[in-house]
Amino acid sequence: MNVTNTIEAVRAMRWQNPTATWGLVPTMGYLHEGHISLVRRARAENDFVAATIYVNPAQFAPTEDLSSYPRDLARDLALLQDAGADLVFTPDNALMYPAGFQTFVTVEGVTAVLEGAARPTHFRGVTTIVAKLFNIVQPTRAYFGQKDFQQTVVTRRMIADLNFNLEFIVCPTVREADGLALSSRNTYLTPPQRAAATVLSRALAQGIVLLNAGERDGDALRQAMTAVIAAEPLARLDYLSAADPLTLAELAQVGEMALLSTAVFVGKTRLIDNMPWPSLTAVTGGQ
């Protein structure tokens, strides 16, 4: 496994064999089984696998946890090696945002709601760095986790609109045994907060139960899920949504599919989770 912090080294390895296929797994490091599941799928589907580790300042607001975001490069590299990565790109800020940097990729529409409403500059930071990483690695396929569902919608939109020449693959959220979605930010939680954090998946699962039982009223679904979160003293709701999985517009009535999603503060830690209905493959068109 090659580890490099230069674009030249990435391109030299990428283009050594121009006909080889490459899978890309972009990460902010502090890897967990969710990330590793992406690397494994990329490993199975491509000749070579590149991962990137970069905590992208452009997707954090000044009030957010950029400085405290967890980092452990040695552990990350060991996990990536075990999972079969061939190349790990670990750029620094001076390489990604040199003096004079002034170009941004912006997706409108689907970035206006949910995470985009809560974090106004977040997605501009995401799409800009993802465009840069796509251009640096030029992968055949890119692998993203369902956990950041809106990010997958925004990225898919960017890929289509800007004609990036790659296949976009969304992999299912990996969860702890009690339902908590894996997240690097789970490490911020105290033991009581960790116990309370299952409230996100419990609320969403309640929504899925109601959908499966025939409930189609958007407000009824949102109210039922909100009630689950309100019953958890350590949790404070940021948003709760039952939306169209393509446009992310809130649904008055659920039709053939829906995305249930929520953001919740547990202490100072902001956690997100989502559940697509009837299934991930149904709402992402089989990818």
Next chain:
Amino acid sequence: MNVTNTIEAVRAMRWQNPTATWGLVPTMGYLHEGHISLVRRARAENDFVAATIYVNPAQFAPTEDLSSYPRDLARDLALLQDAGADLVFTPDNALMYPAGFQTFVTVEGVTAVLEGAARPTHFRGVTTIVAKLFNIVQPTRAYFGQKDFQQTVVTRRMIADLNFNLEFIVCPTVREADGLALSSRNTYLTPPQRAAATVLSRALAQGIVLLNAGERDGDALRQAMTAVIAAEPLARLDYLSAADPLTLAELAQVGEMALLSTAVFVGKTRLIDNMPWPSLTAVTGGQ
């Protein structure tokens, strides 16, 4: 020469031999010798040459000349064939901006002045379509004309900031014998307007004469060039600039290099021109 309006056909030809080099010449059609000089240089430097012909609505304001912009596809294709192009991509609006399109590439800073100040949404349209064409063709080298100098500054900035994997080459402005820079929009001019249109190159040349004679005061240069344009009854000045060629900021004092540029209305036709000093290669770093 292959002519196609589908992305699939472009990619099939582009990647038939993955190690071949490709030059890209993006155009809005109605080709003149300026465009053809780009194709010839691309022909000399690459295994294959792709040209694109697309009048991009996103770079026109509602008040501008999108509907009347001259078009002659048959003539353009004959010229491209003569110049040695291998592939011509002629997409339509439904392919470039399908329903739901909502992604834009924006360069800040250098787009705020000159053409960007006069045409506020122009460069967002340019950078978005250029990013799309780069991703569709994935050229080894891209060729742009110096005539749209600010466009070359903005595009170079986008390429660097978003890490597009290509070489960017700016070719000198081609002029008529009397100094008028070639432009598809010159066809709008009546004979008296055509005669008056030499005022742009005459004004800029006066600035170069003064620079060569030792004048370094920005205001003195701008005033001398403005006086040339004011003396032409059929011309109405839009802007006149003596700027840093990298940042496009107006210069109080000229140092090692400058970009002299102007936009002038001749009748209803808006013409632009520029002259770099001491030379194009000096101000573009040798490209």
